[in-house]
Amino acid sequence: MLFQDSLGAQSAISVSALSLYLKELLETNDILQNIWVHGEVSNCKIYPSGHCYFTLKEGDAQLPCVFFKQARLRTAAPNLRDGMALAVNGRISFYERDGKLQFYVDAVMSLGEGALFRKFEQLKARLEAEGLFDSERKRPLPDQPTTIGIVTSLQAAALRDMLRTLRNRYPLTQVILAPALVQGAEAPASIANALDRLNEHGEAEVIIVGRGGGSIEELWAFNEEVVARAIARSRIAVISGVGHETDFTIADFVADHRASTPTAAATAAVPDIxxxxxxxxxxxxxxxxxxxxxxxxxxxxxxxxxxxxxxxxxxxxxxxxRQQLDECTERLQTYMQHIISLRTERLRGVSLQLHSLSPLLTIARGYAVVRQQRDQTVVTSTRQVQAGDMLTIQVQDGQIEAVVRPSGAEI
Missing domain, CATH: 1.20.5 (Single alpha-helices involved in coiled-coils or other helix-helix interfaces)
Incomplete structure (x- = not known):
């Protein structure tokens, strides 16, 4: 923007100066400093600080709004969400850092539900009545899928997140990508066609339909009936991963498994290696x-x-x-020696007795021992011999052989 100085020459001003000029221009307008505006809430976010940021829309027009925590608590405002029809009171100012107009809300008044929300509820009720949301028709996800189909935009950051998650958790799986528009008037048909193509291809064991977060209008393709019907007729189990944790779409209710985000959908699709x-x-x-x-x-x-x-x-x-044998041998030897000694002494005694009774002693005194020669029987009586018997006569220094003669025979 160009301004004329006091000399009539044109000169440029700085961005900060222009921003300050616009801010003062808006804030000095009494109408814009206390005004009611109505529209439909979209892209509503409440931060940990308690401040609420949303967009108020009507048709193609939109107005960024800020509802600070103090104002929310002071007015006991209802919990805002996408699809609500609201009348908001506040002031308009220029936010210099982002270079945009913002409506600073001081109070809100609910006007019921917006047109998009009513359309969402009507389709949800009709499909639920047909049984498309029934848990009985939900199919279990495969435990270890070898091939996964993904329906999303090639340019989506969500695609990179899903591929990274699949690669980190389960690098054994393959991915078949079916590109589709995920936003705009042509997106519903594009998503439905991508689902049908994956079913015709037939190799995918599970399909992820996903996109990142956005406003209710940006996610609206997943609230269209044509997408819900395509998910319902899919022969392959479908996981929906659309938006953020708080975003719910018709696709979430029809899908076999709903994940809060695209990354969560990839996590649900595969085991963690x-x-x-x-x-x-x-x-x-x-x-x-x-x-x-x-x-x-x-x-x-x-x-x-x-x-x-x-x-x-x-x-x-x-x-x-061996030791026992040695001991027994020693005892036996001792015993035998004892027995031998006893027997020797006894034998000596018997020998002495026998010697004292020996006929040799008698013979030595002049006696003789007569025996039958045939059996060495000692002859002690004449009745023991007959004529002709051969006798042996033992004397001190030898034997004499003799023959018995008949009684009265001459020599």
């Missing part, structure tokens, strides 16, 4: 502990068996028996 690794490590540790426990038990059993074996070892028995 890190959990597998942790589970494997845990089972490995349990197995290791069991093996060590078994090894210790076997060691103890082996030690017991070795002690039993040592006790049952024949070598120790042999050594023991």
């Amino acid at each position: 890190a959990d597998w690794q942790a589970d494997i490590e845990e089972k490995q540790q349990v197995l290791t502990d069991l093996m060590l426990e078994q090894i210790e038990d076997r060691k103890a059993q082996l030690a017991y068996a070795m002690r039993d074996l040592q006790r049952a070892n024949p070598q120790s028995t042999i050594v023991q028996r």
